[in-house]
Amino acid sequence: MSRISLNVLSSVLLTVAVLTSCTAKEEPDSLVVFASASDVGLGEARVPLTIALIDGTRYDDQADSLVVTYTPPKSDESRLVEDLTWRPWPMRSGAYTATMNFDRVGFWTITVSSIEEDAMESANGAVLVKSDTDAPDIGDQAPRSVTKTVPSDGNLKTITSAPSPDPDLYSISFADAIETSKPTVIAFSTPAYCQTATCGPQTEVLSALDDKYSGQANFIHVEIFDNPAEMLESGDPSVGVESPVIHEWEFHTEPWTYIVDSDGIVVGRYETFVTEEELEETLAPLLAAS
Secondary structure (H helix, E strand, C coil): CCCCCHHHHHHHHHHHHHHHHCCCCCCCCEEEEEECCCCEECEEEEEEEEEEECCCCECCCCHHHEEEEEECCCCCCCEECCCCEEEECCCCCEEEEEEEEECCCEEEEEEEEECCCCCCECEEEEEEEECCCCCCCCCCECCCCCCCCCCCCCCHHHCCCCCCCCHHHHCCCHHHHCCCCCCEEEEEECCCCCCCCCHHHHHHHHHHHHHHCECCEEEEEEECECCHHHHHHHCCHHHCCECHHHHHHCCCCCCEEEEECCCCEEEEEEECCCCHHHHHHHHHHHHHHC
């Protein structure tokens, strides 16, 4: 997995948004938008959005006053997002999420407008849609990866960079979990070395769900690096070696979280941080139907 930071991705998309949404005279009441979605294929996709004002002020928790549309390449046929949702994060601010359906490859334009402030200029961002995703998509069979479990000496520091690791998240390998006839929630992150400072909180979300749904589903954390103990001991993150599992799933960013049903089919796919509540929107009905 190439270490492409979502911060870098966000900076690039923010630049695009500024260039396409602003006039030569920058106004403080203009919107900007960027999408934190680096691996989008044809079909339905969850697209996290950051929306702010041109002066850098966050424009949080305004879903009811915003209209978001997305437009195919070389087209003026805008499509309306019908489920724009504000997702507050436990560590800072939050993000919007939107479900979009893509039927063409190329750069799609995302437009955000305010319906309450007439003087506010709308913003344009973009998301690249490929013919297929690199990482498993909704409906795909998840790779039957053998993930690390609690070692014989009980030292979790050898398999995770989490400061206070939850042993429950390493009690079963993913390959074994999908044989239990239970759904599985699996998160891929590096709590101590995360580029976006969201990996630790993401692991905590996983632990909270494990406490809530213990015995009903499997909850697994996979460390991005294969040698977190060596990284910690040396104090040098550059000695980190990416886990083979990360390559099996073909991730290029982190964190990622998946929900896999009892047959090993992907039913939930989340790039960047995902809240406990958003995961439950897929997990709870899945458990109720089982």
